Amino acid sequence: MATSRAPPSAAAADGGIEENAMAILDSSGIKDSRDLHDDRAAFLEAVRSACLAGDNPSAPSWRMYDAVFQILQNSSSLELAVASFHLLMELGKEYPRTYLTDSGAYQALVVVKESWSPFLLGNDVICGEIGGNVRSSDHLFDPSRFSLLIEDMVEPTNATDAHNGIKAIENMMLFEYLVSTLEADFVPRHIAYKESLDWAIFRESMINMLLGSRKVVFKSFVKNCIYLLLNQYHHEAKDEVEDSIPSKGDFTKSASDLDSSLNFSSLELERTLISVQKLFVMVMNLDLIRKEADTLGLTSRADGFRNPIMEVILDELTYNISYLSPFLLAFMEWKWKLDIILQYFSKYCVKATIRTRRSDNSQKDLKLESVLSFFLTATSTKAIVKKMSSEVAQLLLAHAYQVCLSIQGDSCDTTATTEKIGATLQQISCNLISAFQNLRNVNPNIQISPFEKEALFTAATLARKF
Numbered sequence: 001m002a003t004s005r006a007p008p009s010a011a012a013a014d015g016g017i018e019e020n021a022m023a024i025l026d027s028s029g030i031k032d033s034r035d036l037h038d039d040r041a042a043f044l045e046a047v048r049s050a051c052l053a054g055d056n057p058s059a060p061s062w063r064m065y066d067a068v069f070q071i072l073q074n075s076s077s078l079e080l081a082v083a084s085f086h087l088l089m090e091l092g093k094e095y096p097r098t099y100l101t102d103s104g105a106y107q108a109l110v111v112v113k114e115s116w117s118p119f120l121l122g123n124d125v126i127c128g129e130i131g132g133n134v135r136s137s138d139h140l141f142d143p144s145r146f147s148l149l150i151e152d153m154v155e156p157t158n159a160t161d162a163h164n165g166i167k168a169i170e171n172m173m174l175f176e177y178l179v180s181t182l183e184a185d186f187v188p189r190h191i192a193y194k195e196s197l198d199w200a201i202f203r204e205s206m207i208n209m210l211l212g213s214r215k216v217v218f219k220s221f222v223k224n225c226i227y228l229l230l231n232q233y234h235h236e237a238k239d240e241v242e243d244s245i246p247s248k249g250d251f252t253k254s255a256s257d258l259d260s261s262l263n264f265s266s267l268e269l270e271r272t273l274i275s276v277q278k279l280f281v282m283v284m285n286l287d288l289i290r291k292e293a294d295t296l297g298l299t300s301r302a303d304g305f306r307n308p309i310m311e312v313i314l315d316e317l318t319y320n321i322s323y324l325s326p327f328l329l330a331f332m333e334w335k336w337k338l339d340i341i342l343q344y345f346s347k348y349c350v351k352a353t354i355r356t357r358r359s360d361n362s363q364k365d366l367k368l369e370s371v372l373s374f375f376l377t378a379t380s381t382k383a384i385v386k387k388m389s390s391e392v393a394q395l396l397l398a399h400a401y402q403v404c405l406s407i408q409g410d411s412c413d414t415t416a417t418t419e420k421i422g423a424t425l426q427q428i429s430c431n432l433i434s435a436f437q438n439l440r441n442v443n444p445n446i447q448i449s450p451f452e453k454e455a456l457f458t459a460a461t462l463a464r465k466f
Contacts, residue, residue, distance in 0.1 A: 017043070017046050017047060017050060017064060033076075037077055037079075037080065040071050040075070040080055041079070041080060041083065043067065043071075044068065044071065044080070044083050044084055044087055047060060047064050047067075047068060047087060048087055048090075051064070051091060051094070051095075052090055052091070052094060057094075059095050060091060060095070060116075062116045065088075065091070065116035066116060066139075068084050068087055068088055068091075069084070069088060069118055069139065070139050071084040072084040072085055072088065072170065072173065072174060072177070073139060073170065073174065075166075075170065076166065077166070078166050078169060081166065081169065081170045081173060082173070085173040085176075085177060088177055089177065089180060092180065092181065092184055093184075095115070096184060096188075097111065097112050097115040097117060097184070097185065098110070098111050098112075098184060098185045098188050098189065099188055100188045100191060100192060106195050106196075107191065107192060107195065108192070109188060109189060109192040109201060111204075117140075117181070117206075118140060118141055118177070118178060118181055119140065119141050119142070119146075119178075119181070119206055119210065120137055120140040120141065120142045121142070121143070121206060121209040121210060121213070122209045141178060142213075142215065143209075143210050143211070143213035143215040143216045144213075144215040144216070146178065146210060146216075147215075147216055147217070147220075147221050147224070149171060149174060149175060149178075150175070150221070150224045150225060150228060151224055152171055153168075153171050153172065153175060153228055153272075154224050154227045154228050154231065165265060168265060169265050169268055172265075172268040172269075172271070172272045173268065175272060175275055176268075176271050176272060176275045179275040179276075179278055179279050180275075181206070182206050182207045182210070182279070182282060183278055183282060185205060185206040185207070186205060186206070186207055186282050186285075186286075189201050189202055189205050190285065190289075193289060197292075197296070199289075199290075199293035199296075199298040199299060202286060202289055202290070202293075203303060205286075207282055207283065207286060208286060211283065211286075211306065212303070212304050212306065218306045218307065218312070219307065219312050222309055222312040222313065222316070223312070223316055225276055225279065225280065226313065226316055226323065226327065228272070228276055229273065229276045229277070229327065229330050229331065230323060230326050230327060230330060232269050232270075232272045232273045232276065232330075233273060233326055233329065233330035234326065273330065277331060277332065277333055280309065280313075280331075280333070280336070281333050281336055283309045284309055284310060284336055284339075287308040287309055287310065290303075291308075310339065310340065310343060313340060314340065314343055314344055314347065317340075317344065318344070318347065321389075321392065324392065324395065325395055325449075328340075328341075328395070328396075328399045329451075334403045334406050334407055334417060335416060335417045335420075337399065337403055338368070338400060338403045338417060338420055338421075339420070341368075341396050341399060341400045341403075342366050342367070342368065342371065342400075342420065343366075344396060345366070345371045345374075345396065346366050348384060348387040348388045349366075349371065349374050349384060367419070367420055367421060367422030367423075368400050368404070368420065368421045368422060368423070368428065369421065369422035369423040369427070369428070369431070370422065371397075371400070372397070372428065372431040372432065372434075372435055373431070375393070375397075375431075375434065375435035375438050375439065376431065376434055376435070376438070377438065378438050378441050378442060381435070381438040381439060381441070381442050382442050385439070385442050385443065390439045390442060390443040390446050391446065391447070393435075393439060394436065394439055394446065394448065394452055395449070395452065397432060397435055397436070397455075398449075398451060398452040398455040398456075401428065401429075401432050401455045401458075401459060402455060403417070403421075404421055404425055404428050405425075405458065407421075408425060425462065426462065426463065428459075429458075429459040429460075429462045429463045430459075430463050432455070432456070432459045433456065433459050433460060433463060436448075436452075436456055
């Protein structure tokens with residue numbers, strides 16, 4: 001956990017760096033773009049030296065943080081974009097806005113509300129600076145602008161144009177930084193909530209205020225995130241086939257021309273893919289906490305209401321079957337991947353229940369073992385295939401088996417996932433083989449993908465081994 005320092009304040013920063021920040025951001029009188037580039041690079045290095053290096057580093061002021069963030073958004077230079085991005089990430093780790101501190105038998109949550117933040121949420125007010133100057137907030141991200149950023153990333157750009165290529169990379173790094181900021185606020189709150197079960201901890205969280213805003217059309221937001229996940233996955237898969245992803249050492253190279261921006265773009269694709277998954281997992285965890293708070297009667301009308309993200313994802317995958325396979329290939333969070341698969345099956349294998357505000361319709365009792373039991377006879381398999389195609393059933397079972405194999409070699413705590421599987425790997429392997437055989441009996445012309453063949457071959461090998 002990052003060690004907390006004193007809250008950022010203007011007095012803690014070097015006055016010269018403050019003045020440089022104002023001069024750099026007001027570039028109207030500068031004609032030579034090279035001079036502006038050099039000044040900004042020198043400013044970033046000065047902030048790094050003052051706040052991260054040396055014997056007695058001090059926390060950055062609001063203006064210093066803000067200037068670095070604006071350089072990331074408006075650098076028009078890949079070198080500056082990368083430098084400002086890494087500086088923001090390091091500052092966030094060194095000077096956390098939300099953190100835990102030991103307080104007797106439990107850990108207390110500390111939120112430094114005066115700290116700079118890239119988000120403008122809820123009742124945030126842009127306060128006056130020393131000297132009466134008012135902070136401009138049009139570069140900060142409110143819920144609407146965060147949604148628009150994802151829309152811009154989904155829209156295809158002309159990658160052959162150097163400016164568009166750099167802008168696309170800037171957007172990816174912006175998105176990664178914003179998600180990391182949400183995560184840095186979410187994780188300590190999650191730990192504190194487990195100890196206190198105090199819903200107020202999450203009511204005031206960044207991600208709850210961001211997605212609970214009326215400025216966000218939540219269903220459209222989730223759909224755009226799905227499109228982004230699929231787009232990034234397809235780009236990444238193509239890059240792997242072409243073996244065009246450069247090594248980590250290429251991060252440190254100067255990247256002022258088109259070829260460099262295209263190479264760096266391929267590196268950012270994987271990071272964006274990971275960031276989308278992190279965002280999904282945070283919202284899924286938030287939905288579980290919100291459901292628990294609802295059940296305990298801790299929420300009120302003031303908390304608002306939105307559909308759980310799992311429902312939106314399932315609806316999108318159900319009505320756009322072509323998304324199902326690439327989504328499952330791209331989404332590699334095992335616990336939640338298995339949840340998605342089980343809830344997909346529950347739409348067809350479990351009787352619907354009447355939903356109320358405080359009801360629990362998560363189908364938490366449905367386990368993979370139970371799902372496989374639906375395919376143990378040709379008659380029950382035929383009944384399911386009437387509701388969902390045999391190809392979809394086969395695909396879901398193969399991915400569920402992938403989860404089983406993955407958690408076997410995972411040293412992390414997988415108790416909850418193991419409970420959702422509900423049987424030993426030997427039993428799951430044998431039942432998977434039986435399920436595939438019955439699916440083929442029901443549909444002799446069914447095609448099997450290489451991924452499904454690999455799952456079936458592995459199950460047969462393990463079944464013989466046991």
